[in-house]
Amino acid sequence: MKLNKHKPAQLTEMEFGGILGATCIPVFLPLTVLYLLSVCRTPSGALLQWPPPLPHPAFLWDPLAAVIITGWIGLQSALYQFPVGRVSEGLALRDGTRLKYQINGFHALCMTAMLLGLCVSLGMPLGYLFDLILPLAVCAICVSYLLALYLYIGSFWAPAHALALGGNTGNPLYDFFIGRELNPRIGSFDLKFFCELRPGLIGWVVLNMAMMMKEVELRDSPSLAMLLVNGFQLLYVMDALWNEEAVLTTMDIVHDGFGFMLAFGDLAWVPFTYGLQAMFLVVHPRSLSPPTVIGIILLNGLGYYIFRKSNSQKNQFRRDPNHRSVAHLETIATATGKRLLVSGWWGFVRHPNYLGDILMALAWSLPCGFSHILPYFYVIYFSILLVHREARDERQCRAKYGIAWDNYCRRVPYRIIPYIY
Structure with missing residues (x-):
């Protein structure tokens, strides 16, 4: 070589x-x-x-x-x-x-x-x-x-x-x-x-x-x-x-x-x-009480639903933007020829999949109770990781899409958690 x-x-x-x-x-x-x-x-x-x-x-x-x-x-x-x-x-x-x-x-x-x-x-x-x-x-x-x-x-x-x-x-x-x-x-x-x-x-x-x-x-x-x-x-x-x-x-x-x-x-x-x-x-x-178990399962289910639905919508749009499941979604044109979703899950927050990830991570920790912080290490670390990852993605998208990304951010102001962040 x-x-x-x-x-x-x-x-x-x-x-x-x-x-x-x-x-x-x-x-x-x-x-x-x-x-x-x-x-x-x-x-x-x-x-x-x-x-x-x-x-x-x-x-x-x-x-x-x-x-x-x-x-x-x-x-x-x-x-x-x-x-x-x-x-x-x-x-x-x-x-x-x-x-x-x-x-x-x-x-x-x-x-x-x-x-x-x-x-x-x-x-x-x-x-x-x-x-x-x-x-x-x-x-x-x-x-x-x-x-x-x-x-x-x-x-x-x-x-x-x-x-x-x-x-x-x-x-x-x-x-x-x-x-x-x-x-x-x-x-x-x-x-x-x-x-x-x-x-x-x-x-x-x-x-x-x-x-x-x-x-x-x-x-x-x-x-x-x-x-x-x-x-x-x-x-x-x-x-x-x-x-x-x-x-x-x-x-x-x-x-x-x-x-x-x-x-x-x-x-x-x-x-x-x-x-x-x-x-x-x-x-x-x-040991967990039945109401606690039901609540934790519902939280994980909600997180998984948001995570899977938002990822599936994004992946379908990338594969075929004319598919009937995504063709009705509103988009913003960019100078690169690609379009940014501003409705559906991706008009809700900029990273709905991250929101689902965080909810699931919390549900994984709750069965361990509240006497120790150690079982919550993952959800704390993962939340920090996703915020950092979102910031990296933000820089790359702004450099790539320019004014179209600024327009997208005005349309979708919240990054991960609606009305909070």
Whole structure:
């Protein structure tokens, strides 16, 4: 292969705190994961306890965890290449080409569930993953670092048009963090698309199931709170994989390079922090009254309805603006030839899907009660993430659509929460 000597297009504006953020985040976020998991396993469950529950180094490594993580990524890689499902094209790249993607994430989830059921029926102690959670997280973090290093080095052999506009600042720390190459591939195997929805997302529900099995070992049956958390989050993952094709138009795929930020988020942050509620309930069980259960289910249902309906409307409009389900919606023309929705869900607030996401996140935490803030870490973090993501999207849309975006903002003044934000 020939080293790419063409100078790529560059953006001087840095995100996520620039070089300082790119230096600190890869250090402090992995430590945050390990700290949160350690706190979950303590009887007090307090985030600010003193002395902090720092794990002994001997409990951070287990060869079995390395085998499990390696085997898990290998299994999902094999399922990703399994010839089922359909092949879809992504959005046009800067050189006018479109990459093809194997859409079979839901099939991978179903096949994983069958294999998992077989393992449990053969007596495999799935609940043991609770005891291995720290070594598993350490191994996932190490894989994230190694993958990010491979991506950074490999990006210097990529053609200029394949590089992400925001990942070529010339600063190695920042470019390693944010990602230089937009869609790195090994043959037809798209590394970013694979990591986005496969090992981490499916691993999240597997770890949730392991927490439920651990609770069965300790108390003979799963609690209603544990069943709610598992059910809600399984629905979320199933929806993401059933609608896997929609991810091809998201900011992660279309705009962001693939570096440490996404690699760590996909492989370590998602499976080990999104399911903190289930782990918390293993050590801190909760009983729920029937009215409380009904209220939590209704809240999750409302969030899911808003999330799915708004995303479906947007995706249908992008695929076919003349489809009968969206043809009646009011739009604003832009200089790029695209049109912005100003009615329907997207005339309600600018990001109705984010509103649904936040409502669901709250419903996932409520089964854990109000005695600890730890189970609410996800909804707090995710709300901050969505506000930041909305601000990034706002900057890009204003630069892309100009006066049309200003007109849209006047028509739809609220960003995520109507009459509040």
